[in-house]
């Protein structure tokens with residue numbers, strides 16, 4: 037399905053998804069510096085692992101700067117850390133240099149880190165990511181913007197402090213303003229448990245307008261929903 041601002045691509049497995057993601061990066065990452073915002077989640081983790089097989093020359097990894105769309109407020113060696121997940125599944129496997137990695141410091145005081153990362157994002161990207169990975173929760177959250185905190189989507193801030201509605205875990209998240217300033221957004225969504233929320237969001241059914249992911253609509257960019265067949269079952 038193709039729309040003027042989004043399209044849906046369906047694949048058989050994570051390997052095929054990673055091949056497609058790798059082809060997007062190798063095609064797009066032609067500028068001297070290419071800024072990517074990574075997502076947490078089990079789907080991104082698996083895709084990153086396969087993606088790490090894309091060695092040079094397919095992707096000019098040396099010109100890519102890595103940021104995060106959100107981070108749990110935990111130390112970088114905590115199993116909950118989105119940085120640790122990307123480090124283990126992608127960055128270390130490719131041999132990405134530390135000066136290409138701009139992690140959200142989950143170990144810092146959240147207010148202080150929100151301000152620090154706000155400056156990091158604006159000074160390195162001018163608030164526009166070349167590519168942003170996003171996952172989708174079964175509750176319609178994306179990054180760490182949850183349905184009960186929709187104000188984080190509409191705030192003028194670059195970064196915000198979020199609280200997971202079930203666990204109470206404090207997180208730092210990019211806001212809707214920055215998400216929708218991206219040139220290209222890849223939603224990585226797999227598994228049958230995501231089929232209903234995907235249907236509601238894409239066809240604007242049910243409580244779609246209560247879901248933060250429904251408001252991901254880049255001003256001048258594109259959204260590509262990258263799905264497996266189970267997640268796409270109702271589309």
Ligand code: 6PG
Nearest residue numbers: 076077078079171172173178179
């Ligand atoms: C996080 C992610 C979050 C995730 C979704 C989907 O920090 O947890 O940023 O937005 O992408 O919850 O996660 P799964 O792919 O594991 O379902």
